[in-house]
Amino acid sequence: QVQLVESGGGLVQAGGSLRLSCVDSGRDFRTYQMGWFRQAPGKEREFVGSINWSGASTGYADSAKGRFTISRDNAKNTVYLQMNSLKPDDTAVYYCAATGVALITRNIDDYGYWGRGTQVTVSP
Numbered sequence: 001q002v003q004l005v006e007s008g009g010g011l012v013q014a015g016g017s018l019r020l021s022c023v024d025s026g027r028d029f030r031t032y033q034m035g036w037f038r039q040a041p042g043k044e045r046e047f048v049g050s051i052n053w054s055g056a057s058t059g060y061a062d063s064a065k066g067r068f069t070i071s072r073d074n075a076k077n078t079v080y081l082q083m084n085s086l087k088p089d090d091t092a093v094y095y096c097a098a099t100g101v102a103l104i105t106r107n108i109d110d111y112g113y114w115g116r117g118t119q120v121t122v123s124p
Contacts (some may be wrong), residue, residue, distance in 0.1 A: 009118030
């Protein structure tokens with residue numbers, strides 16, 4: 001069973017950095033492709049980035065390219081999202097998610113397991 005818990009959110013000034021973590025308490029973490037999504041107030045949840053089971057393959061939304069990096073440590077059952085050069089538009093609740101599909105995907109409907117999210121607020 002996959003149980004995801006995010007941490008690392010907070011308040012940061014524009015231009016700053018945050019590192020989000022997501023820990024899976026289950027036993028099969030290394031078999032899942034992982035993704036990060038975010039949802040701003042009044043908006044739909046959107047894809048941020050994804051990583052395959054080994055960490056060798058990643059994908060990003062255009063808004064995240066060059067600023068965010070997704071990584072994972074299978075020994076720690078943890079996936080990370082390093083966010084640099086943060087902007088006020090990055091303010092949202094950030095969610096990690098897991099999928100059993102064979103390849104990394106940015107399709108929200110492919111993800112069957114979700115954490116509860118962590119709030120990221122970027123001030124001007």
